[in-house]
Amino acid sequence: MITVHTNSDGALIEVELSGQVTSADYANTLVPAIEAALAEHDSVRLLAIVQPEFKGYDLGAAWSDTKLGLSHWRGFDRIAVVADQGWVQTSIRLAAPILPCPVQVFEMAELEAARRWMRESLGSIHVTNLGGPCVQISLLGKLDPEEYKQAESDLNAVLQDRKGFRLVIDLREFDGWQGLSALTAHFRLASRHIGMLDRAAIVGDKSWQRMAQRVASHVLGTRTQFFPSEEIDNAKSWLAAG
Numbered sequence: 001m002i003t004v005h006t007n008s009d010g011a012l013i014e015v016e017l018s019g020q021v022t023s024a025d026y027a028n029t030l031v032p033a034i035e036a037a038l039a040e041h042d043s044v045r046l047l048a049i050v051q052p053e054f055k056g057y058d059l060g061a062a063w064s065d066t067k068l069g070l071s072h073w074r075g076f077d078r079i080a081v082v083a084d085q086g087w088v089q090t091s092i093r094l095a096a097p098i099l100p101c102p103v104q105v106f107e108m109a110e111l112e113a114a115r116r117w118m119r120e121s122l123g124s125i126h127v128t129n130l131g132g133p134c135v136q137i138s139l140l141g142k143l144d145p146e147e148y149k150q151a152e153s154d155l156n157a158v159l160q161d162r163k164g165f166r167l168v169i170d171l172r173e174f175d176g177w178q179g180l181s182a183l184t185a186h187f188r189l190a191s192r193h194i195g196m197l198d199r200a201a202i203v204g205d206k207s208w209q210r211m212a213q214r215v216a217s218h219v220l221g222t223r224t225q226f227f228p229s230e231e232i233d234n235a236k237s238w239l240a241a242g
Helices: 023-040 059-071 086-098 108-119 145-159 180-196 207-220 229-240
Strands: 002-006 012-017 044-050 076-082 103-106 123-131 134-143 165-177 197-204 223-228
Touching: 002 023, 012 023, 023 044, 044 108, 076 086, 076 108, 086 103, 103 108, 123 145, 123 165, 123 229, 134 145, 134 229, 145 180, 165 180, 165 229, 180 197, 197 207, 197 229, 207 223, 223 229
Parallel strands: 012 044, 044 076, 076 103, 134 165, 165 197, 197 223
Antiparallel strands: 002 012, 123 134
């Protein structure tokens, strides 16, 4: 059985799964709710609460679940699953890396935390004009695609009437991307401005960030340098020099 609750603006759908879920539950309850929400919003957030008496899907429901995911692959902005069953938690965690949106698993005792996670911003991108040709972009927390839309608008405003720029990429408080769509948005933003980039300093502490600087230096044909977190002022000085 599937029970659907929709919040006031329709962009957040809360679903309860109990007993045996059938294809009719999808066809008559879940699919109409999601399609109605997507008719009003570019994407929706889905909170699935798996009740203790949940017994699983029948074969038709499993196929309906697959079809729903494929037909609305880009329609989900964030998914949270609340469940105490180990097999449910494990299956969601295994699937999460290939899904195009942020996915988080919570235990039943964490239901309110799951609801807060569904509503809160997971991360942010700050664009700062450092003067002259220099710009700083700070990536904070775990980023979703919506943050990149605002960041592109902010960056375009700073770069208006400039022929080129130098960039500090501040990764000191960056925790990664929430899903493949966020990673795609990151590369899309970079590709749209790479032709204007003259020099880049990457600031962080993680080994993959240092590796990213080396790769960027070869791929972009642009002068790049990595600085540890405590040397961000040196990064800005290097950027402005010459």
